[in-house]
Amino acid sequence: MATFQVPTRATVSEANQAIFDNLESGLGFVPNLYATYAHSKNALGNYLALSNAKTSLKAKEREAVNLAVSQVNECEYCLAAHTALGKMNGFTDEQILELRAGRASFDAKLDALVAFSRAVTINRGKPTADVTDAFLAAGFTQENLVDTIVLIGDKTISNYLHGVTQVPVDFPAAPALEEVYA
Template identity: 65%
Template sequence: MNTINVPTRDEVSPANQALFDKLKAGVGMVPNLYATFAHSEHALGNYLQLQNAKSSITGRAREVVNLVVSQVNDCAYCLAAHTVIGKMNGFTDEQVLEIRGGRASFDPKLDALARLVKNIALERGHADPALVEAFFAAGWTKEHLVDAIVVIGDKTITNYLHATTRVPVDFPAAPALRS
C-alpha cells in the first residue's frame, strides 16, 4: 500500500508544473518517483539539478552505479527504471543482472567500479582499501572516485524515497536475481 499519493500536475506548485512539462517533453512522461518529489516545493528541482550535474561518471558507468546501489538498497522502482536505461546504454539482460550483483566481468574497468560501489553502499562509505586500489589500478582517477560517490548519493535519495513512499512502479519490473 502507498504511504503517499503520486501528485498530478494540477496538484503541484507552478514551479513543479513547469518541471513536469519539461520531463514530459523530454522523456514522454513524468515518472511516478519524480512526481513524488513534487510534494515539496523545492525537492524535484533540487534533485534534477543533482542528477543532471556535470560528472565524470556518465553513460554506462553511471548505470553501473545506479544498478548496483539500487540492488543493495532493494529498490524495486529504481531497479525497474535502471534496467530499462541500462539496456538503452547497451547492456544485455545478462549484463544488467551481473551488474546488479556487483560485478561486470565483461569489462575490467566497469567491474572495478561495480565492486567498489557495492562495497561502499553496503559498508555505508567505509570502503575496503583493496577495492579502492583496484579501482585506481583499473584506470579510474580520484575525480572518478569522488563523482562515483556523488552518484551513489543521488541514487540513495531515490531508493529511500521509494522505500518510504512505495509509490507505484511505472516501468516494467526488473527480473529477480538468480541465486
C-alpha cells in the same frame, strides 16, 4: 504504513508544474518517483539538478553504479527504471544482472566500478582499502572516485524515497536477482 499519493500536475507548485511539463516533453511522461519529489516545492528541482549535473563518469558507468546501488538498497522502482536505461545504454539483460550483483565479467573496469560502488553502499561510505585500490588500479581517477560517491548519494536518495513512499512502479519490472542466480 501511510499511503503516499503520486502528485499530479494540478496538485503541485507552479515551479514543479514547469518541471512536469519539461519531463513530459522530454520523456513522454512524468515518472511516479519524480512526481513524488514534487510533494516538496524544492526537492524535485534540487534532485534533478544533482542527477543531471556534469560528471567525469560516462553514461554506461553511471548506469552500472545506479544498478549496483539500487540492488544493494533493494529499490524495485530504481531497478526497473535503470534496467530500462541500462538497455538503452547498450547493456544486455545478462550484463544488467551481473552489474546488479556487483560484478562485470565482461569489462574489468566496470567490474572494479560496481565492486567499489557496492562496497561503499553496503559499508556506508567505508569500503576496504583493497576495493578502493582496485578501483584506482582499474584506471579510474580520484575525480572519478568523488563523482562515483556523489552518484551513489544521488541514487540512494531515490532508493530511500521509494522505500518510504512505495509509489507504484511505472517501468517494466526488473527480474528478481535471486530467481536468476538461483
